[in-house]
Amino acid sequence: MNTGHDFAAVILAAGKGTRMKSELHKVLHPIAGRPMLHHLMAQVDALSPARKVVVVGSGREQIEGALGEDTRTCVQDPQLGTGHAVQQAAGELEGFRGDVLVLYGDVPFVKGETMKAMLDRLHAEDAPKVVVLGFEPDDALAYGRVIADAEGRIARMVEFKDADETERGCRLCNSGLMAARAEDMFALLDRVGNDNAQGEYYLPDIVNIAIADGDTCAAVTTADPGEVAGINSRAELAAAEALWQAEQREHWMAEGVTLRAPDTVFFSFDTELAPDVVVEQNVVFGPGVSVATRARIKSFSHIEGATIGEGAQVGPFARLRPGAVMEKDSFVGNFVEMKKAVLGEGAKASHLTYLGDAEVGAGANIGAGTITCNYDGYFKYRTTIGPRAFIGSNSALIAPVRIGADAIVAAGSAVSRDVADGEMRMVRGEQLVKPGWADRFHDTMKKKKAAAKKDG
Structure with a gap:
């Protein structure tokens, strides 16, 4: 113009x-x-x-x-x-x-x-x-x-x-x-x-x-x-925000975006949504977000500085921070956080996971409770997870570290060295078994409790 x-x-x-x-x-x-x-x-x-x-x-x-x-x-x-x-x-x-x-x-x-x-x-x-x-x-x-x-x-x-x-x-x-x-x-x-x-x-x-x-x-x-409209007070600022948000909701629905509960969705000045995106209730878009067609943003997700690919699914209760990239048909579920990380095509992290300074290959599966340990108090380090790798639940990947293609990390492992392609890595302390110990413990503690109650 x-x-x-x-x-x-x-x-x-x-x-x-x-x-x-x-x-x-x-x-x-x-x-x-x-x-x-x-x-x-x-x-x-x-x-x-x-x-x-x-x-x-x-x-x-x-x-x-x-x-x-x-x-x-x-x-x-x-x-x-x-x-x-x-x-x-x-x-x-x-x-x-x-x-x-x-x-x-x-x-x-x-x-x-x-x-x-x-x-x-x-x-x-x-x-x-x-x-x-x-x-x-x-x-x-x-x-x-x-x-x-x-x-x-x-x-x-x-x-x-x-x-x-x-x-x-x-x-x-x-x-x-x-x-x-x-x-x-x-x-x-x-x-x-x-x-x-x-x-x-x-x-x-x-x-x-x-x-x-x-x-x-x-x-x-x-x-x-x-x-x-001039803005001179906090109340007028809030009214201006509400007016702007209402206009954006109408705009995106007119562009082919489904908003399940429009009044609960908040956009940033530069949010970009493709047709056939679905946004559920109570979603907040911070600056720097683009979402490709057929992606679905589920309830109570907060997204900022992120790129979400075609058909990807986010949430509910997910947080995508600046530098997060979800490629086609990838998935993050509830209580998953991504920061400066790429989730490859079809890869998934279904719940309770932190992916920071990481690259996850196509088709990889990140188990519940997995974290990338990317910061030592002074510097950030990168984690690379190969295609189709399987990371068992409650694993800690201590960067810098590379997990190879088709590799498996057993649940509960703390991995500090690279895992080769197709390798299985298990890092656990020895499991100690003491037969009858629990029964003896309970009997002893019950007697102590009963004696204490009698003396009291």
Whole structure:
């Protein structure tokens, strides 16, 4: 998607976000595993901007650390309103002759299509000086109103407290997002005053200044009010997460994925599911997960940074950590954990197993209670299990170690040396048998208990 026009995105993120009550900057709080600022930046990047500038203030080091090298920052200090914030970007955009799109770091869900519509409207035949993104909420509350005609040409922008009854009856509200050509944006901002109760310079004032000059300003209306919802508190963050998750559930079901209990499944921003995947109740997808067709994710499984192949089965109660790869028709059952491990085609680990830093060959069987001992307190080591190998229950494979193809490890073995192809390895202490010992033990202990009870 391309706008066809050079534009710079100016993203306002200087606010302290005090209502979050957090040491983490407000715009870095995650939604679906991704900071809200990055949700917005991803949509901006899809439009191939010529420049990106983030206006920072409190917590600037956190934001600067979260940005790529292609994004510039400027500082707003003191913070004297939204108009003043945009003015701080003038130095970073010196000599830039394209458009400026003003966005907010705590309004993360604005779609690229909406941004493009604003920039396209800026280049329409009537050549508006400023384009405003409007929205029509179910309850307009105390939002500022955009008084516009049927073609979106704005007659006036008015704050709720200054609006008369007729203007308050208008349902088109100001989102705060705006676009203008760079030379117009900064020329108009130079004329904005701060004669108001807060003593601040407000960005929407540029619209009324342009209109007073006899210039056209226009509104573009989003069909989805949730697109411009701001996030300023933990409650609003939770509401945004819920909204995003609900949309993703609808999306994946429309793409051919079966969700047994949709409200109990949680996705990450980059989850990828193929058609005919089945996801049961209470499944959580962390970042970096892809699932191939016909795979089945059973209840209460947690999956992050994993690749699940065609027809594979996961869970219930399984955990796949980053680097886990399940190949075609492989299977992990209840209380199995994988980390940085590959489970080959048709291989299975049915229950109570840990596979870390391991490679398991096709058709291998990992018995219950098996663990790969991959860490000595200082370094990680790798375990390799060959095709069709059989690992008996309650075995400990002490890495680095290789179990050959078709090999068998007897139940209860602690294996610290390689096992050759086709070999059987049993590592157990000698089993000691004492006939009658248990009977004598029970008789003795019963007598002691009876004596103690009598004395007591």
